[in-house]
Amino acid sequence: MGAIFRRELGAFFTSSIAYVFLGVFYLLSGMLFYINTLASGTSDMAGYLSLLFLAIIMLVPVLTMKTFSEEKKQKTDQGLLTAPISLGAMVLGKYFAVFVMYLFGISIIFVHAVILSFFGTVDWTLVASNYVALVLMGAACIAIGMLVSALTENQVVAAVGGIFSLLFIFMLDFVAGFIDIEFISDILTSLSFYNKYYEFTCGIFNLSSVLFYVSVAVVFNFLTVRIFEKRRWS
Amino acid sequence: MIEVKxxxxxxxxxxxVKGISFTVNDGEILGFLGPNGAGKSTTMNMLTGYISSTSGTAVINGVDILEDPIKAKANIGYLPEIPPLYVDMTVKAYLNFIYDLRKCKLPRKDHLLSVCNLCKITDVKDRIIKHLSKGYKQRVGLAQALIGNPPVLILDEPTVGLDPSQMKEIRTLIKKLGKSHTVILSSHILSEIQQVCDRVIIIDKGVVAADDTADNLSKKMSTDHRLIVRLEGDKDEILTKLKSLDGIKSVTADLEKENGVFEYEIEAMENVDLRRKISDVAQENGWAILLMKTTELTLEDIFLKITMGEGIENIIPDDKGGEN
Structure with missing residues (x-):
């Protein structure tokens, strides 16, 4: 797992994906930050952080698109799958590499908070709880993006597929509003990523939401392992 | 040791792949031969655990690849048809990655250096793989399979893309490795198999069509009762006189090779040596014998014969049943 983690993290930098991701993410979040706090003359970061959700949906698939699709295309998966490691270690090695890249990205909110502290008082507990929310939501989104990448050998398909899957999940709330049957709309709402994230941005630390995000990450990583297992047996 | 059932x-x-069985002993180099789509790579992929078998077992050094894949895989060095190279990495970084991936315990620096020296890639070790020529990439692929010094080596067409002198080097290397490793080697180049391998398995349409040493195979298929003779003399006279000899099955005149000299292909009944008789007849009639040779089949001919569906029955060793 360690070897794959290190190689994957290094590959982000040699393939310049790291720079593209971090550059665009910092730019987007900086813009959102400026518009929602500095330009609006408020030290309340909640509005900014709830919008950051969109940037994550757009950019996490950029990190995950290559993870498995490229290996399959270059036939390097053959090297990994015949190495003396388990499929779980292979998937998790890649998962944590993407996760660390993601952490590099979202840690920018602390920089923003520090900038804001020069102009007003910053609610640091709120910032911390938001960071936890971003970490958890990212953990779930990355697992979903990687599953999409494992299904195709085309990076672009993996990226677009990842963005659409995450957008769909994001839209679940919206869809739920249009459905009259109560129990279906209840299910959709409870599967929604956004309302759980929104709670965090308001400063509500809900343990069930934490469990929700962690379970999604575990389930999707497990499904990715199963895909490789199935491919081996079919 | 590899046992496939x-x-x-x-x-x-x-x-x-339809029920392939064979055994490769320690220190043996086995050649895998077969036309495209015969199931060579599929078999190799099953042996290395890349794909699973539908039924049957593959045991690598006493460990079943499906029962304990991690332990079995630790025993195998595998060079797939397309080497699994991360082309953005330098050779050194890549081999270090493989070293970590295989959880190698040998002293890192010395081991990597000795592998690089064996495959002759020491001078390119700081270069990025995608900038290397195909021959060098292939050698990096081979180096990757040697890391951790696994006792079993499975090499899918290891000399593809190499120039003749590199091919020779790699073959010598494989022969050297074969003394201390169990090696399975697939190749399209038949002379390579003939040179390098102790034993040859010909796979055709998913079954083992032949399993023997290269020499035995040519002996079994060889037709010492078939001669090629080049005689100087009247073509029709020679044909009629030769045909009247005892023990002759057929005589055909081939092209006119030199002025007034034809080549004749003579097939005798089995276990009849015609050479003296032909020599006598030629002397009586005053024909000059310019050439006489038995047609010995090369591995190439055998391969073609077997895969074209000719004489598969003849070629399967009689003791085949006892092997399972």
Whole structure:
């Protein structure tokens, strides 16, 4: 797992994906930050952080698109799958590499908070709880993006597929509003990523939401392992 | 040591490999031969655990690849048809990655250096793989398979893309490795198999069509009762006189090779040596014998014969049944 983690993290930098991701993410979040706090003359970061959700949906698939699709295309998966490691270690090695890249990205909110502290008082507990929310939501989104990448050998398909899957999940709330049957709309709402994230941005630390995000990450990583297992047996 | 029993792989309705069985002993180099799509790579992929078998077992050094894949894989160095190279990495970084991936315990620096020296890639070790020529990439692929010094080596067409002198080097290397490793080697180049391998398995349409040493195979298929003779003399006279000899099955005149000299292909009944008789007849009639040779089959001919469906029955060793 360690070897794959290190190689994957290094590959982000040699393939310049790291720079593209971090550059665009910092730019987007900086813009959102400026518009929602500095330009609006408020030290309340909640509005900014709830919008950051969109940037994550757009950019996490950029990190995950290559993870498995490229290996399959270059036939390097053959090297990994015949190495003396388990499929779980292979998937998790890649998962944590993407996760660390993601952490590099979202840690920018602390920089923003520090900038804001020069102009007003910053609610640091709120910032911390938001960071936890971003970490958890990212953990779930990355697992979903990687599953999409494992299904195709085309990076672009993996990226677009990842963005659409995450957008769909994001839209679940919206869809739920249009459905009259109560129990279906209840299910959709409870599967929604956004309302759980929104709670965090308001400063509500809900343990069930934490469990929700962690379970999604575990389930999707497990499904990715199963895909490789199935491919081996079919 | 590799023991394969009744290995089968189905892709949907299609049966790619149909119950292959064979054993490779320690220190033996086995050649895998077969036309495209015969199931060579599929078999190798099953042995290395890349894909699973539908039924049957593959045991690597006493460990079943499906029962304890991690332990079995630790025993195998595998060079797939397309080397699994991360082309953005330098050779050194890549080999270090493989070293970590295989959880190698040997002293890192010395081991990597000795592998690089063996494969002759020491001078390119700081270069990025995608900038290397195909021959060098292939050698990096081979180096990757040697890391951790696994006792079993499975090499899928290891000399593809190399120039003749590199091919020779790699063959010598494989022969050297074969003394201390169990090696399976697949190749399209038949002379390579003939040179390098102790034993040859010909796979055709998913079954083992032949399993023997290269020499034995040519002996079994060889037709010492078939001669090629070049005689100077009247063509029709020679044909009639030769045909009247005892023990002759057929005589055909081939092209006119030199002025007034034809080549004749003579097939005798089995176990009849015609050479003296032909020499006598030629002397009586005053024909000059310019050439006489038995047609010995090369591995190439055998391969073609077997895969074209000719004489498969003859070629399967009689003791085949006892092997399972």
């Amino acid at each position: 009744e290995l089968t792989k189905n892709y949907g309705d299609k049966q790619a």
